[in-house]
Amino acid sequence: MDSYPQPARALVAQMEAAAASDPARVLALQGAPGCNGHRAALEYDPNCLPLPCFAFEDALDAVKDGRAGRAIIPIENSQNGRVADIHFLLPESGLTIVGEHFMAIRHALMGLGKGPFTGAYSHSQALGQSRHFLRKRGIVPLSYPDTAGAAAYVQEQGDTTVAAIAPALAAELYGLEIVEDRVEDAADNMTRFVVLAREALDPASLAGPTMTTFIFEVHNEPASLYKALGGFATNGVNMTKLESYQVGASFAMTTFYADIEGAPGDPRIDRALQELAFHCKYVRMLGSYPQGRARG
Numbered sequence: 001m002d003s004y005p006q007p008a009r010a011l012v013a014q015m016e017a018a019a020a021s022d023p024a025r026v027l028a029l030q031g032a033p034g035c036n037g038h039r040a041a042l043e044y045d046p047n048c049l050p051l052p053c054f055a056f057e058d059a060l061d062a063v064k065d066g067r068a069g070r071a072i073i074p075i076e077n078s079q080n081g082r083v084a085d086i087h088f089l090l091p092e093s094g095l096t097i098v099g100e101h102f103m104a105i106r107h108a109l110m111g112l113g114k115g116p117f118t119g120a121y122s123h124s125q126a127l128g129q130s131r132h133f134l135r136k137r138g139i140v141p142l143s144y145p146d147t148a149g150a151a152a153y154v155q156e157q158g159d160t161t162v163a164a165i166a167p168a169l170a171a172e173l174y175g176l177e178i179v180e181d182r183v184e185d186a187a188d189n190m191t192r193f194v195v196l197a198r199e200a201l202d203p204a205s206l207a208g209p210t211m212t213t214f215i216f217e218v219h220n221e222p223a224s225l226y227k228a229l230g231g232f233a234t235n236g237v238n239m240t241k242l243e244s245y246q247v248g249a250s251f252a253m254t255t256f257y258a259d260i261e262g263a264p265g266d267p268r269i270d271r272a273l274q275e276l277a278f279h280c281k282y283v284r285m286l287g288s289y290p291q292g293r294a295r296g
Helices: 006-021 036-044 056-064 086-093 124-129 131-137 147-157 168-174 224-234 267-278
Strands: 026-030 049-053 070-077 096-104 108-111 119-122 140-143 162-166 177-181 190-197 210-218 239-245 255-261 280-290
Touching (some): 026 036, 036 049, 036 070, 036 096, 036 190, 049 056, 070 096, 086 190, 108 168, 119 124, 124 131, 124 140, 131 140, 210 267, 224 239, 224 267
Parallel strands (some): 026 070, 096 280, 119 162
Antiparallel strands (some): 096 190, 108 162, 210 280
């Protein structure tokens, strides 16, 4: 808890105490109270007990240790790309994806007074999503581990020349004044969150549109990725996301992260995954879960 600025610590202590009373209802998140993860947790499950954690790894550890039933983690933003490196975090954690949530992101510029401000603290994602706004006003972006924590830090420092970019809720919690609302550069700014738990959902139990996420590494030979993905095309399976990333320092072969519509048990999906496995060193399933919203 000492990692948080002083104005956030009392709130964190209250939320930790509430979480300890009913771990099954707890939804762990990264950031101080009032951050976008806090908002997302309450939107996804209004009956949950949000548990603030300083780092993404801390939120996952809370689930692994039984202090939280689930964690909610932002993984990608429509404006600024990847948020958390779920490619690395999830396989290492041993957790599985059991849900997703899409949330519109609204940022506000807040401070102790109305400025002018020479700098603004926030998470690197929020700074990236507001970079044109900041540049136009000559405000220097200053990185902080999370948005609401940045607001608490500005309150703690007592410096009227610096501001924070955070959700409006953070201004209310930490006694800051909103100088300008909706400072994000794109009106359709959206972040996708995934919900993680210890136990995977049974694909057969899922009703309605579903998603399946997995990682894989193809054999180190010509056209291996082309061959591996062919089964999805021939079986009419829609792949909504494919990202490559490196594991280790050899740079010999790339690992891939993928999302598809559907779940194992559907003959089309089963055939596509079987063909994928034939061309891969390994395929590791990260979870099947209900769609948070329709694709396409």
